[in-house]
Structure formats: structure tokens, C-alpha cells
Amino acid sequence: MNMNDTYMPTIIGFLCNWCSYTGADLAGTARMKIPASLRVVRVMCSGRIDPLFVLKGFLKGADGIMMMGCHPGDCHYQKGNYNARRRFVMLQNIFESLGLEKERIGLWWVSASEAPKYAQVTKEFAEKVKELGPNPLREEIFL
Amino acid sequence: MVNGDVKREETPMNSAQDMKNRNSLKGKIVLVDGENRKTIIDLMKQLLEKKCLDAILVPSQVPDTDSYTWLLVQEGSLLDLCDPLPPVMTVQGGKALSSLTKHGEMEANIGALMRPCEIEAVVELHKLKQIDLDHIILFSIDCPGTVPLSDYMRDPQKMAENFKESIKKWGESESLRPICQICDRFSLFPFAPSSPKSSLSQGGADLPASDIHIGLLGGNDEKIFLWPVTQRGKDLLKKLDLSVHDNLEVWESKVEEVREEKLKKRTAFHDEWSTKIKGVDNFAAIFDECINCHNCMEACPVCYCQQCYFDSQLLTLTPEAYLERAQKRGSLRFPLDTLLFHIGRMSHMALSCVSCGACEDACPMSIPVAQVFTAVGDQVQDYFKYVPGREKEESPPLQIFLEDEFGDVETPGDGLETSHGEAKENV
Amino acid sequence: MSDAIKINKGIEEAVQDLLKSLLEKDKIKGVFTLRKMDDLGAVAYSLFTNADELKNALPLYPFMPVNAGKVLSDFTLQGATQEPVAAVLRPCEIRAFIELVKRTQGDLENILLISSTCGGVYPLKILKGNDQKSRQAQYWESVKKEDIDPELRETCRMCEDFIPHNADMVIAAAGIEDMDTQCTIYLNTQKGKEFASDVPGSKTSEELEGGKIEELKTKRQEQKAKIFEQFEKEQMGLKSLVKMFAPCLGCHGCSHVCPICYCTLCEFDSKTCEYRPTSIESELKLKGGLKVPPGNIYFHLGRMSHMAVSCVSCGMCSDVCPVNIPVATVFSRVGAPLQEVFEYIPGRDLEEAVPSGTYKEQEFMESGK
Numbered sequence: 001m002n003m004n005d006t007y008m009p010t011i012i013g014f015l016c017n018w019c020s021y022t023g024a025d026l027a028g029t030a031r032m033k034i035p036a037s038l039r040v041v042r043v044m045c046s047g048r049i050d051p052l053f054v055l056k057g058f059l060k061g062a063d064g065i066m067m068m069g070c071h072p073g074d075c076h077y078q079k080g081n082y083n084a085r086r087r088f089v090m091l092q093n094i095f096e097s098l099g100l101e102k103e104r105i106g107l108w109w110v111s112a113s114e115a116p117k118y119a120q121v122t123k124e125f126a127e128k129v130k131e132l133g134p135n136p137l138r139e140e141i142f143l
Numbered sequence: 144m145v146n147g148d149v150k151r152e153e154t155p156m157n158s159a160q161d162m163k164n165r166n167s168l169k170g171k172i173v174l175v176d177g178e179n180r181k182t183i184i185d186l187m188k189q190l191l192e193k194k195c196l197d198a199i200l201v202p203s204q205v206p207d208t209d210s211y212t213w214l215l216v217q218e219g220s221l222l223d224l225c226d227p228l229p230p231v232m233t234v235q236g237g238k239a240l241s242s243l244t245k246h247g248e249m250e251a252n253i254g255a256l257m258r259p260c261e262i263e264a265v266v267e268l269h270k271l272k273q274i275d276l277d278h279i280i281l282f283s284i285d286c287p288g289t290v291p292l293s294d295y296m297r298d299p300q301k302m303a304e305n306f307k308e309s310i311k312k313w314g315e316s317e318s319l320r321p322i323c324q325i326c327d328r329f330s331l332f333p334f335a336p337s338s339p340k341s342s343l344s345q346g347g348a349d350l351p352a353s354d355i356h357i358g359l360l361g362g363n364d365e366k367i368f369l370w371p372v373t374q375r376g377k378d379l380l381k382k383l384d385l386s387v388h389d390n391l392e393v394w395e396s397k398v399e400e401v402r403e404e405k406l407k408k409r410t411a412f413h414d415e416w417s418t419k420i421k422g423v424d425n426f427a428a429i430f431d432e433c434i435n436c437h438n439c440m441e442a443c444p445v446c447y448c449q450q451c452y453f454d455s456q457l458l459t460l461t462p463e464a465y466l467e468r469a470q471k472r473g474s475l476r477f478p479l480d481t482l483l484f485h486i487g488r489m490s491h492m493a494l495s496c497v498s499c500g501a502c503e504d505a506c507p508m509s510i511p512v513a514q515v516f517t518a519v520g521d522q523v524q525d526y527f528k529y530v531p532g533r534e535k536e537e538s539p540p541l542q543i544f545l546e547d548e549f550g551d552v553e554t555p556g557d558g559l560e561t562s563h564g565e566a567k568e569n570v
Numbered sequence: 571m572s573d574a575i576k577i578n579k580g581i582e583e584a585v586q587d588l589l590k591s592l593l594e595k596d597k598i599k600g601v602f603t604l605r606k607m608d609d610l611g612a613v614a615y616s617l618f619t620n621a622d623e624l625k626n627a628l629p630l631y632p633f634m635p636v637n638a639g640k641v642l643s644d645f646t647l648q649g650a651t652q653e654p655v656a657a658v659l660r661p662c663e664i665r666a667f668i669e670l671v672k673r674t675q676g677d678l679e680n681i682l683l684i685s686s687t688c689g690g691v692y693p694l695k696i697l698k699g700n701d702q703k704s705r706q707a708q709y710w711e712s713v714k715k716e717d718i719d720p721e722l723r724e725t726c727r728m729c730e731d732f733i734p735h736n737a738d739m740v741i742a743a744a745g746i747e748d749m750d751t752q753c754t755i756y757l758n759t760q761k762g763k764e765f766a767s768d769v770p771g772s773k774t775s776e777e778l779e780g781g782k783i784e785e786l787k788t789k790r791q792e793q794k795a796k797i798f799e800q801f802e803k804e805q806m807g808l809k810s811l812v813k814m815f816a817p818c819l820g821c822h823g824c825s826h827v828c829p830i831c832y833c834t835l836c837e838f839d840s841k842t843c844e845y846r847p848t849s850i851e852s853e854l855k856l857k858g859g860l861k862v863p864p865g866n867i868y869f870h871l872g873r874m875s876h877m878a879v880s881c882v883s884c885g886m887c888s889d890v891c892p893v894n895i896p897v898a899t900v901f902s903r904v905g906a907p908l909q910e911v912f913e914y915i916p917g918r919d920l921e922e923a924v925p926s927g928t929y930k931e932q933e934f935m936e937s938g939k
Contacts, residue, residue: 051875052837052875055868055875056868059867059868061856072931082931083926083929085934086912086929087926088938090879090925093904093907093911094871097907097908098811098904100807107938107939108938121939138857141214143812143861143864143865143866143868205812205816205817209817210817210893212862214861215859215862216859217858218857218858233819242844242845242864243845243850243863244847246844246847247847248847249851250847250851292893293894296893297894431607431608432614432697432698434694435636438823441823449841450834450835450839454826455834459644459648461649462645462649462652462653465645466617473619473620473622473623474605474617474618474626475616475619476615476616477602477614477615477617477641477644478636479644505821505892506892507694507695507890507891
């Protein structure tokens with residue numbers, strides 16, 4: 001059996017309420033195709049995405065984790081997405097230092113009107129993660 | 144997903160009185176196939192295969208390392224990593240089990256294989272409502288002790304070798320932890336007339352809390368002894384088609400023999416330590432090097448508080464108050480209140496101290512914490528006639544009281560009648 | 571060139587004299603420094619208020635029982651001290667204290683910071699023993715010659731930040747060959763100068779950082795490169811990470827002694843991190859087994875995400891680990907590139923905001939897509 005045919009990566013998306021989640025909603029209403037393996041968690045602001053959320057998802061075996069927020073300058077709370085960006089940089093940096101797969105996490109800016117972008121980036125990420133294969137942590141017991 | 148029909152039946156199979164007049168214990172003698180470890184693993188595997196248990200918590204080796212950890216196993220093949228008697232105690236078993244069952248019971252039936260002191264901690268935590276024992280079947284095993292964690296980490300291969308040697312001599316080894324060398328509760332023998340503890344024990348029911356005990360002593364690596372302590376244990380063995388009609392005399396007499404040796408050592412230990420810890424200066428000297436990391440408390444199975452009083456900010460003062468305190472003696476040690484922490488912690492948990500030694504293992508400064516706590520713990524436990532970890536239904540002494548007790552401590556020396564003659568002898 | 575005082579005594583005695591004179595002249599009300607606890611080597615930080623008691627002080631004793639940044643934080647947690655108090659700290663301890671002050675866990679006001687060009691400290695595991703005398707001699711010999719004693723803490727062997735930031739007075743130690751007969755104390759700040767106005771010793775003006783200090787820096791950098799290289803070879807990747815943290819007991823001792831981890835109730839000690847029956851069952855379903863207690867790697871990675879950017883590499887965490895995990899090396903290795911990315915040196919400047927608590931609009935533009 002070919003692994004690639006059956007393997008459906010598990011992706012978790014943390015979407016900010018005001019932009020990305022609304023964008024995702026719009027994509028849905030417009031019947032755009034969104035990867036079925038994406039599980040969306042709505043947060044009020046990308047600034048709410050605690051690095052621990054991402055770490056926990058990663059360690060529990062999620063194959064990919066998406067952080068999404070309003071474009072810089074557009075944050076509903078003025079600065080939440082700037083904080084999110086720093087946290088993302090930090091996480092990526094830690095992943096790199098420890099030799100973990102930093103390709104499995106990503107940050108995107110998706111506004112409320114960018115349904116096509118939402119559809120596109122989720123599709124691209126899902127494909128990329130599929131190429132990476134399953135997260136080895138899914139099988140690891142001794143964590 | 145409840146498998147099996149394990150029910151909570153809390154009456155032990157015999158009352159203490161019956162025990163005293165009993166004939167030798169009945170159980171099952173299993174012939175060892177290869178080595179003890181393998182035989183025990185096979186037994187566990189059968190329990191999973193026959194769905195007697197949904198999962199079982201066992202000490203395991205982490206693959207490709209010298210490290211040990213607890214593993215909750217559902218998939219039988221993982222049991223190959225299990226080592227029923229690892230050379231070290233990593234996380235105290237009571238603590239491990241508590242982390243699983245603290246938030247209520249699972250629907251699954253779970254077994255747990257542990258050393259006797261870990262079982263005792265489980266029972267204490269159960270009393271403190273930190274472990275839900277409803278769906279837990281406890282397996283205990285004869286324990287020769289463990290080597291100190293720091294020694295093991297320094298040279299795992301050599302210490303593992305030493306540990307193997309010490310099993311042969313059953314605890315008579317300098318490589319073992321000091322606290323293990325004086326441990327008289329290394330097995331689950333139902334009563335021990337010579338033990339000062341059991342003779343004081345109020346309820347008389349000096350019964351172990353484990354459901355099935357695995358006896359190794361006297362088996363000479365050729366057989367192991369399975370003693371079903373409770374009805375649940377009996378039922379479980381029945382499901383494995385193991386009849387429990389064998390006489391366990393060989394094991395019993397060997398346990399008694401070793402226990403006598405150990406008791407002698409424990410008495411000697413008390414003689415030594417009672418002077419070592421007496422007086423503020425002596426006590427303080429022991430904790431001179433303490434760096435206040437609270438590792439001992441973190442490793443302690445009985446110290447279960449989410450936030451310890453001694454980690455809270457209730458003890459902080461203003462800079463002026465610190466200066467004032469310093470001025471009284473010329474200098475003031477920081478971090479503050481190291482001794483208060485140790486004595487305070489003692490007052491919180493010494494009655495429930497099971498002498499497992501986890502605190503001493505975790506101390507980065509190699510302070511003999513476990514020995515101090517045992518020296519004090521044994522005394523207070525005797526005073527309250529309390530044996531931690533033996534009887535599930537017994538309340539911890541500080542949670543109950545009698546109106547008429549300990550009269551002797553109220554008005555010492557005024558010649559009034561005391562109502563607690565027995566305790567008085569032990570003061 | 572900066573102002574300095576020169577005392578014609580051995581370094582340890584000179585520092586004691588300095589502290590004594592400050593106390594006696596009532597310029598300070600107390601001083602924090604290490605105190606001898608017994609004759610076998612045990613020491614603890616103490617607040618000395620009596621000049622005579624200072625005979626028991628060991629200001630430069632090469633052990634760190636706790637990071638004194640934490641001690642000063644305890645002292646000033648409820649507010650700044652009204653009376654001036656001095657503290658003799660190692661450079662990483664001052665940096666830790668500055669980081670704590672940034673997090674409103676302490677107050678610098680009225681505290682006179684005295685530090686030294688630090689030769690490092692030994693691991694606490696060898697604190698007690700009969701060989702303390704010879705070890706002391708060995709230590710000072712290596713400090714004079716700027717050799718890197720292989721017995722020192724790993725973080726000390728590779729520390730390039732041994733010149734204190736923010737100290738009011740700096741005792742010259744590293745690379746000083748005549749330290750047995752004289753001692754130079756640099757006065758870095760106005761505060762330092764004022765306090766030192768009438769202490770014993772002669773006033774001079776000298777250069778602190780020079781050839782010898784640079785040499786030592788280079789040596790330490792080489793060590794660092796070596797240690798990190800070794801780390802990268804052995805500890806990179808998931809498998810190695812699991813192996814490295816396999817013996818972890820989850821005692822969280824590393825976080826308790828960490829000066830940056832100041833939270834009274836740590837996220838990882840809280841109920842949010844405990845497993846519920848449902849999550850245990852789902853783990854079992856997925857993997858057939860579960861390590862108990864779970865979450866060691868989550869704890870270490872999570873703690874990293876909380877504090878690695880402020881890690882001062884003091885090495886306390888490695889020292890208290892009961893199972894010898896090289897925690898400090900990992901955190902230093904992770905902290906270094908992180909601090910570089912944010913152009914941040916923990917404890918360098920009180921005015922610098924902690925990277926996770928601030929942002930710029932125009933930065934890391936390539937990170938969000």
C-alpha cells in the first residue's frame with residue numbers, strides 16, 4: 001500500500017477571530033476547497049496563541065501547525081499580531097537549535113476578505129506537510 | 144470499555160485475628176522460565192491478553208538508554224521494556240499513579256506493579272484523595288532496595304551490576320541506599336510480631352494494601368510466589384487459571400528471616416540518628432548546605448500540594464524587616480527559613496513518610512534527607528500508633544481525634560492522671 | 571580609563587576590608603555575600619549587618635549555592651530598600667537580578683552592586699569535602715594564569731560575559747598575577763565613586779579591559795564553540811532530545827533554581843498540565859503506551875520558550891539536576907541564537923525591554939507570509 005495515497009496529515013490552525021477566521025468563513029460560504037485535514041481553533045487574536053499551544057500540538061503528533069492573524073498594522077487589538085510574530089520567530093529559532101522540524105509550523109497573515117488566500121495557503125501547507133510525512137512524535141512514547 | 148469484572152470489594156480476605164491463628168498462606172508458586180523478570184512480564188502480558196486489565200503501569204527502561212521511567216502499557220509488546228525491579232527509583236510510584244488518577248477514575252481497569260514503599264505511598268495518597276483506587280489493581284513485589292540515583296547516573300553499568308549482586312544477597316550490600324539497607328518493609332508479609340510498629344498498631348489490621356504480592360525471596364530464581372491478598376487478587380488469578388492452593392511457607396520463613404536482620408539494622412540506625420539530630424545545632428548542621436531548591440519536596444510522594452506554603456510569597460518581608468532580623472545576630476542567611484522549610488515540611492508529612500528515599504535521591508547536595516525524616520517519622524508514627532500505607536480505611540492521624548487522648552502532653556508534670564498510658568511509654 | 575582604588579593586600583582580605591569599612595562608616599546598612607557555614611566547605615548567602623561578623627564572609631568563594639539575583643529579588647520584592655545595602659555578586663548574578671527587576675521582581679534602588687571579573691565557579695556537587703583547601707589553591711592559580719579549570723561548571727568554562735554589566739565596583743580577579751599582594755577595585759559608576767570616597771587604599775586610574783581580558787575572552791569563546799559543536803553533534807534532533815531528557819524525574823528543580831523562572835506557580839506545576847482520564851485514554855489508543863508522569867519534554871521546551879531568551883547561563887539548573895541532564899548547556903545553546911536574533915543580552919541594560927514583551931512594527935517581515 002502506498003503511504004502517500006492514504007496518509008492524511010493532521011493540521012491544526014489557530015485563527016484569529018477578526019481576520020483569519022472571518023476569512024475562513026468567507027471561503028466556506030464561497031464554497032472554496034479547504035483541506036479536510038485542517039482542524040481550526042478560533043482564538044480572539046493571534047497574540048493569544050501561546051507558544052505552548054503550538055508546542056503541545058507538535059508534541060502530541062500534529063503534522064503541521066498554522067498560526068494565522070490579521071496583517072501587521074490591522075490587528076483588532078493594535079499589537080497582538082506583532083507579539084505573535086515575535087513568538088513565532090522564537091519558536092522557529094528554538095526548533096532550529098534543537099534540530100526539530102521547523103517546517104511543520106508556519107505563520108500567515110490572512111484578512112477577513114482574503115478567502116482565496118486562505119484557501120491557497122492551507123492547500124499549499126497541507127501539500128508541504130504531506131511531503132514531510134507523518135510527524136515522528138506521533139509514535140513516540142517517551143516524551 | 145470496562146473489561147473484566149473487577150469490583151471494589153474492600154474486605155480483606157481475613158481479619159487480623161484470623162491471620163494470627165492461620166495456617167501458612169495460600170498462593171500460587173510459579174516456576175521461573177529463564178529469569179524472574181521474564182516470568183513476571185509473561186504474567187503481565189497474560190493479564191492484558193485475557194483482558195483482565197486494560198492497561199498496566201510498570202517500571203520500564205527507556206529504549207537505547209540507561210534510564211528508567213514509568214510506562215502505562217496497553218499494547219502487550221511494550222512490556223518487553225519492563226523491568227519489575229529496576230536498579231533505581233526514578234519517580235516514586237505513588238507520585239506516578241497519582242498523576243494518572245488524580246482527576247478521577249478512568250473507565251479502564253488499570254494494574255500497577257510497584258515496590259512495597261511505593262504501594263504504601265499509593266495508599267497514603269488515596270487517603271489524601273490524590274489517587275482514585277476504584278479501578279486500580281495493585282501488584283507489589285519483594286524489593287531488595289535500590290542504588291542511589293546519583294551513583295547510578297554517574298556509572299549506570301557498574302551500579303546495575305552492583306544491584307544485581309545485591310539481589311543475590313538480598314539487601315546486604317553497601318551499594319544500596321542507606322534507607323533501603325534498613326528497610327524492614329521490603330515485602331508484604333501480613334504481620335510481623337517482632338516489628339515494633341505492628342505491635343503498636345491500633346486497629347490490629349496490619350494488612351497490606353496490595354491486591355497481589357509477588358514474592359521472590361526463597362525462590363532462588365527458580366520459582367516466584369504469588370500471594371493474592373484480596374478477593375480481587377484471587378479473582379484475577381482465577382482468570383489466569385492459576386489455582387491458589389500452594390503453600391507459601393518457604394517464602395514466609397525467608398521473609399521473616401530477612402526482616403529480623405533488617406529490624407536489627409533499623410534499631411541500630413535509630414540509636415545512631417537519635418543523637419545525630421538532637422538539638423538545634425545538630426539539626427541545623429545537617430541542613431547547612433541546603434540551597435532551598437525544594438527538590439526533596441517535589442520528589443516526595445506524600446507532599447502533594449499544588450502550591451506548597453514554602454514556595455509561596457507568604458514568607459517574604461520588607462527589606463527593612465530583613466535588615467532588622469539580620470541585626471539581631473549580625474547576619475541573616477538567604478534564602479530565608481531553610482530550617483523552617485524542613486521542620487515545617489516534617490510537621491506536614493512525617494506521619495505519612497513511607498521512607499522511600501526519593502527525597503534523598505533528588506537532593507543535589509547529598510543531604511541525608513530521607514534518613515533524617517525516617518529517624519523522626521518512625522518516632523512520631525509510633526507515637527500515634529500509625530503505620531502509613533498499610534490500611535486503606537485508616538484516617539491519617541491529624542485528620543481525626545479522640546476527645547480523651549494525649550492527656551500527658553497537656554499539662555506535663557502536674558501529677559494529673561493521663562489517659563494515654565501506652566503512648567506515654569514511648570515518649 | 572576609569573577610577574580605581576588599590577589596596578595593598580591579598581584580594582580576599584582586601585574585599586573584606588572594603589566591605590568592613592563601608593559597614594563601619596555606616597555608608598551601607600548591610601551587605602550580601604557568601605558566608606562560611608562550616609569547616610567542610612558549605613556556604614550560603616547572608617545579609618551581614620555587623621562588621622565583626624564579616625570575618626566569616628567569603629566574598630569570592632568559587633561556589634554558587636543559589637543565584638544571588640534571586641536572593642536580591644527576595645530581599646526587594648516588597649519594595650526598594652530605604653537604607654543602602656551592598657551586594658557582592660558574580661556577573662551572571664547581576665544580570666539575573668537586572669532581568670528580575672525588569673519583570674518587577676526586585677528593585678535596584680539603594681543597592682550597591684560589587685562584582686568581579688569572574689573566574690567561574692565549581693559545580694555544587696563538589697562543594698563539600700576534605701580537599702577544599704587544595705581546590706581553592708588550584709582555583710586561584712588558574713584564575714591568575716587565566717587557565718580554564720576543567721572542573722568548573724560547564725557554563726563557566728564557556729562564559730564570555732565575565733566582565734560585569736551594571737556593577738558599581740568591579741574587583742579585578744581574572745588574569746591578575748599579583749592578587750596575593752594587591753587588589754584593584756574599579757569604580758564604574760558615580761554611585762561607586764561616592765561610596766568609595768573614603769575607603770582604605772590609594773586612588774588610581776586604570777584600564778579594566780585590556781590585553782589579558784581579551785585573551786581570556788578568546789579562550790572562553792573557543793571553549794564555547796567546542797562545547798556547542800559537541801552538543802550539536804550529539805544532541806540535535808528528536809531522538810537525541812528524547813534520549814537526553816529520558817532520565818528526567820520531572821522534579822522541576824531546574825526551574826525552581828532558575829533566577830529567570832520567577833513565577834510563584836509555574837504553568838507546568840499547575841493543574842492545566844495534568845492529564846485528565848480522557849487524554850490518557852486517547853494517548854493509549856494512539857500509542858499503546860504512555861510514559862508516566864507525562865510531559866517532560868513539553869516542560870523543557872515550554873520553559874525554553876518562556877525564558878531561554880533571558881537565560882544568563884549561570885548554570886544553576888545543571889547543578890541541581892539529580893540525574894545530571896546538561897540543562898544549562900542546552901538552554902545556553904538554545905538561548906544564544908535566540909538572543910542574537912533579538913539583539914538582546916540579558917541583564918545588559920535595565921532599559922532594554924524583554925524581547926517577548928515588546929515588538930517593532932518593521933521587523934521579521936519575512937516571518938509572516
